[in-house]
Amino acid sequence: MFDTLKARNSPTAKCNAQILRFERQEKNTVSDRYIMPGSPCSSCSARSKAICAGLSDDEMDGFSRNIRTRLIKAGNSIYREFEKANYFYTVVSGEIRLANLLGDGRRQLTAFKSAGDLLGEHNGGIYQSDAEAVCDAVVCQIPIKILEKYTNEVPAMRVTLNTKMQNELCDLRHHAILLGRKTPIEKIATFLTARSENCEWSDDDKAEVVLTMGRSDIADFLGLTIETVSRTITKLKNMGLLLVPTSHSIVITDQACLKRLAENEQ
């Protein structure tokens, strides 16, 4: 089960957002837990990509005493829009989606966050989106005060944080271009190309893209409906650019062509 929420894409969908919200809160009461009292940062697989990459071993030691590691089960939320923001989170493993709802249930995802990424976008002390686990995920919970303290005292951390914010701005900007001006086929091509970036390419230039999320998450990320996502993937398959062994696995067979579709960008 990848999605708790049914797709509520359409501008005219009149589903009851209150019920939606209630269901989500119910989900939220179960099974998230702290998996360890401190955290073994020394062996953390995400450390090199995370906000703590720039810390010395000594600094890391002090830092780690203030953070907690949490397991978030698929579908559960870490925080919700409009909640008071007390923590940042670093994704250790798994994948998190940032979601925003309109009053009638329409949903827009603004990012998928994975290992090393920083979560906790807030403004005026309030979270700006729902952060939900796409699949089981492990995150580090960092009190905002602590992160602020370290960014004030450790220049390296300041630089890392700054870079991460700039990357996020850059990603959001490109996503706005995609949402505003790209066709469905270009949207899917862009999405798959981006996802394939950290993949290993076989000798015959193929790569498997693993989709941890369902079609409705992809649709809500790209500003489409699940049907259009499905049809567009089928179209790309028929064009011979990719294979679809299972719905959660896509093998890119013509990287160059897919990239050309994606990067109509100048």
Added chain:
Amino acid sequence: MFDTLKARNSPTAKCNAQILRFERQEKNTVSDRYIMPGSPCSSCSARSKAICAGLSDDEMDGFSRNIRTRLIKAGNSIYREFEKANYFYTVVSGEIRLANLLGDGRRQLTAFKSAGDLLGEHNGGIYQSDAEAVCDAVVCQIPIKILEKYTNEVPAMRVTLNTKMQNELCDLRHHAILLGRKTPIEKIATFLTARSENCEWSDDDKAEVVLTMGRSDIADFLGLTIETVSRTITKLKNMGLLLVPTSHSIVITDQACLKRLAENEQ
């Protein structure tokens, strides 16, 4: 003349982006100029809202010695996407649009920046968008190195910069929701509502929104065509929510209703 570029909205538009780009470069060669050697920061109307708000008079003195004030004529660009980034800019007056082009000329604006806003989004030392003056504008040119120096040394500036980046992230996130999921009527309502935020409201609850940009800028900002922008404004007019004295001036007559349309957000 508000727009140099014709609208190139449609996914199927096959206009030649090369020509577009050339024309833009031509424009860029004329008439931008430095309007003063140093800058009279003490009397700057944008200072309280700008990045330099947190500086003491002494600090401001040193800071101002490193910056230049430039006049940018309507339609001209300050910098372009893919250019090496050497400067940040603070908008003193006028309005700047951030634009990105796709290969076939489709355009997406990601923000309008006005007095007090900071420009210069870059990643890996490269600007991420074209910054162009919507109308005649004055900007302060701040070498990136200088801004970095001051953010390192002056905590207040660090806080201001951080807040500005968070606001920008927040704006972009909300814009992504708009682009991905809102209807034309909601898009226009959101746009006008946001623009009316700094307006004075008359006794009978009316406010004039001045649109410095043309319909094609609005269309490219909201992910629509100029025709749809025009038709939608007419529709809102017919619904009795606003008046359109001139195409660049819109008087909101039913703020509450417009806001309700805009904030279908929960």
Added chain:
DNA sequence: CGGCTATTTGAGAGAAATCAAGGATAGTGG
């Protein structure tokens, strides 16, 4: 195996884009 959910596919409707033309506006030059 059976029920549930996710995904795919088809048919039809609807909304926004495209194509086209007329009217308003602003800036230019006489």
Added chain:
DNA sequence: CCACTATCCTTGATTTCTCTCAAATAGCCG
């Protein structure tokens, strides 16, 4: 100052693409 011209804006007719509605298929977990 006014007429002229280029551009911008609005409106209408038509097309096209995506969404909606509906149903069948596939995949997963108990």
